[in-house]
Amino acid sequence: MDRICLTLPTNRECAATLTALGEEAAYAAEHFGVEVDLLILDSAAAPDRARHARAAHAAAGEHITVHHLDEAAQRDFLRRAIDRAGLPKPELMLALMLPDRLSYGACTNRAFLLAAALGCRSVHRRDSDSRYQIHRGEPVHPIHHELLALGRPARDVAGVVTENSLDTRHAGKSVVMAGASFVGELSVDIGDIRGTDPDIYRDIVGLWAPEDWSAEEKRKLADVSFLGAGTDPFTGDHSTLALVDPMRVDMCNIGFHRIQEDVPLPPATDTIGSDYFLFHLARSATLPGVLHNRHIVNYYTGERRTDAGFLAYQMRFVKFLLSMRYLHHVYDRMADAGPALLDTDDRVRAADIAGFARESARLDPAENERRLTVLDRAYRSLGGRYAAFADHLAPRRARLLDEARRDIEDFALLTEAWHDLVTASAATEVPSAARRPDRGRR
Template identity: 50%
Template sequence: MQRVCLALPTMRPCPGTIVDLAEEAAYAVATFGVEVHLLVLDTTDDADFAKNADAVASLTPTPGVVVHHLGNARQREFLRRVSERAGGADPELLLELMLPPAVAYGSCVNRLFLGAAALGCTSAHLRNDDFDYQVVDGEKMFPIHHELLSIGRPAGEVAADVSRSELDPADAEKPVMLVSGSFIGELNVDIGEILELDPAVYREIVRLWTPPVWPDEDRDAMVDVSFKGAGHEAFDTDDSVVGVPDIWDVYMCNIALDHRAYEVLPLLPSTDTIGSDYALLHALVHSRLPGVIHNRHIVNYYTPERRIGAGFVNYQLRFVKFLLSMLYLYPVYGGMIDLGRGMLDEKHGLKVEPILGLVRGSVDWDRTGNEHCLDVLDRCYRQLGGKYTELADVVAGKREQLLDEARADAERWAVLVGAWAGMVAAARAEGLDGAAEDGAAAVDGAAE
């Protein structure tokens, strides 16, 4: 029986999301006959962990659905075993890269990838803790419907099960390693208030993340589509297409990935940096592997803590670090575009060696561009005034630290990419070993 991982990282109480995901898991079992491991990696404090654990305990057992709820202690125990078994030169560094003390979007997804490997899953289906499903005639539009129709299958076979095909016949034997929808609702980066306050300042700030080597008209066009997903395109009827996806059509919180993708390339372990979880998607798209794009978009919404006080400053600093990270990522992405199908082996799988070469080559990039980025941000934030003036002061006080951290993040990613194959093998060998016992036992409607 095919075993898949429906995965949720969370750093906040989200009992409603856990209940929703259990429904999606049950739908997958009933519709596709798979075994679903619902893996919740929870880094909340004790009180909020208990709320999530109560939600897990209240789930109705469903045959074929196994729920694993892991808190900090059990995640650390699992990752320590993996790091030590992987044979890397510095297991403590690997452990820090996987479970740092700060918010790390790439690291939390990397933990899900290792968890999926430990569980013997063939695919990972990623969601987040601040979304809703679209509902039509009382039914939730679960993305896993399209994901399990296609993930891992030869693209030529998938063409019969999608709405339309844009597949190159030469790619018919290649596996579908990516199935994704997008999102509707609020911007997936919480900067909409800047747009409301001053559209010109918004455009100048967003332009900072566009590739500086592009012509002005292309950079402006990128600003127009950035962070908007599918806009407000409400679901009507299922639509899906197989072919080489456009990077703008994929969304990391509404995606299924084949194990032959995430077991090769980990995401950036950058701390306090949004957007650090997209490098693998670039590798899949730029290597011209076929994927499926569908319209079961999730509904994005914001949690209130990122709008006021320290929560506002902390979130906006993550956006600043995202802008600075692009100095080191764009050389990698550009190299991926140049390599194209050269990133694939004879079995159409990703090769890590050429990608690792690109990552290592980006580390010593001249940081003049990032100094300019911080200069522009300082001017723009002060022009906005109010709480953005406070933000400008915080960024200015951390200027050298931010510049240094952006480079260090690139260096640490290179370390993790080089160690990843050993860590995946170690995770498979170790298994999770009942790690769901810290606060909530694994819930299984069928015999394990």
């Protein structure tokens, strides 16, 4: 019986979401006959973790095993896996996997390693600030399409999707990704800017495009960015076998097979979008995916509305814009390489990805200096708390420029170590998890 990992990382109270996640686990076990490892990576405050534990463990059943790990348990696992891998600079590697600041990429990387330890063939990720749509009184579970496709040869998946836009030359490759997007609020908390001044909004959002794009190209990008699938509710299934467009999927609604064991996500701290890398990699490497329409509902938590939450989120957005100086270079190199990124077994050549990242770290930071200048002017034009944020940002310019470069260097380092980390994790016991009788672990 196949094992899958349904995972949710969180640093906030989300007991209701975990209850709904448990229902999705039950749906997977009942409809697809899989063993589900329900993995909760919990960085929330102690009282919230207690509520999470009750909600998560209520889902445990004959084919559902719950693993609710706080940061201490995660650190214990990571130390043992890093030690087993024999990696140089183990403390640095631990810091990249479990930093003391928020990291969207690092929390998902931990889920990837723990899924390998649990012997799971696929990883299915959800977010704590989202919920499932309801159709005809029942929740709309994305895992339905994920389990129909992940790990199967594309030629076999062609018969279970609504459309097939995949070139026949890729038919023998396994489907490595299945996902959808979200409906509801923007994925990035800049809707107030959009409503206040659409021109400034386009100036700001256009900064995540390559600098040499035309003004019209940047405007078009801004007009479609962060909208997800809009607001229309789910009315019936539609799925497409394809090389999936990264703009059409979201990390709150994604499943991966195998590709997450080849290359990690960038472990950048306080940077939104750092967990989207594998979307671009799958498409560039010509690895098949399925795009479906079981979109998840995105909503903003109350914390984002506070002054502290606003300040933290805008800083994460700025760091995202700065990260693109380096990631665009990597994306361009991957696109140029195309199927040459794969070995004879259709596995990604991680050394190539690490090399592209190291190349990008040598780029001139002047482009990012110009980004910060545009941001300063735009935020000050908006006034109010945006102008106050510009004051907060100004003395941190040099540090932010340096962090953006170091973040891509850290990604290269982690990518070089990733194969050994995954291999070591597969032989390392997960804290508080039942020992599999067919695996010997320390």
